[in-house]
Amino acid sequence: MPQITLVPTGQIFVTEPGEPVLAAALRAGLNLPHSCKGGHCASCRARILTGEFAYPRGRPAGITADEEQGGYALLCQAIALTDLRVETREVRPAPDVEVKSLPCRIERMDRVADDVMALFLRLPAVEEFNYRPGQYLDVMLSGGRRRSFSIAGAPGDGRLIELHVRRASQSGFTGQLFDSMHSGTLLRIEGPLGQFWFRTESPRPPLFVGGGTGYAPLRAMLRQLVAAGDRRPVTLYWGARGVPDLYEHAWLEDLQRQRPGFSYRPVLSGPPADDAAPWTGRSGLVHEAVLADLPELAGFDVYASGPPAMVEAIREAFPRHGLPREQLFFDSFDYAPDTLAKLQGTAPPGAQ
Ligand code: FES
Known part of the structure; x- marks a missing residue:
């Protein structure tokens, strides 16, 4: 070997x-x-x-x-x-978290959009599960496979772990979640994992850019800032296909009204809404909306999370607008490797 x-x-x-x-x-x-x-x-x-x-x-x-x-x-x-x-370098895990493999039970499932499920997991009562907002966990599947999902809730949100799961396949884990899993289903998770977490010590204002369910880890960071009474300016761009995909639009609009310094800027990439519900907000690609508003990015920390194409576009374009690479943090879990391979037509036989 x-x-x-x-x-x-x-x-x-x-x-x-x-x-x-x-x-x-x-x-x-x-x-x-x-x-x-x-x-x-x-x-x-x-x-x-x-x-x-x-x-x-x-x-x-x-x-x-x-x-x-x-x-x-x-x-x-x-x-x-x-x-x-x-x-290469080894990244030290956050000092205050311990990676654990734990059994858990689905406590609740809320369909928040056509293809997005908010999944609430309950851990054994005796177990602590500490994480930093922005980190993810793996759901362990048969045959040693795993699927990664960002944690959408802040650590103070109670003992339930909230995930936002987009349906990515018919027969894989996410398809089963939508079609046959229910409250009480047992799962095994491993986490917390990843280096995508909010740098509280930075003096720069954060600029969150989310695409689809890539909103989830940014939501965790946002909820943590709100819970901590942190008053720093925060801007969130959330790109989605249509209005129904902005599944927390109302909460974010409320937050914008109530928390000085929070700015919420939704951007739709899909076809124009029908006449019954016309969309009067932004349209186009979310990273282009950011650059149209903020052509000079040197003064921000950018946290980007979403589909690979969005993250790639940001990695490529934002440094040309003054963003130092060490001020760009990103995360991309919208597609598992097996799904990506299928999209690229390179899936090994039997991949699902
Ligand atoms: S972790 Fe290897 S390309 Fe994203």
């Missing part, structure tokens, strides 16, 4: 046959940078110093030919063919 050595730390782990380098690192307890695990967000980009690797599904969308030529690889997709030496 290929052995992976991290530089400069010297940490070593091995990969199983066909196992991506990132998955093997996480399995070994090494928290390497990552987000989408689908080859799109480039969070897991690292330099391969020596050794051979391959992408079974072809070069992922999140890396350019130039980057590849420069020796970089996306560890969430790269399969080691030989021993590798990989230059």
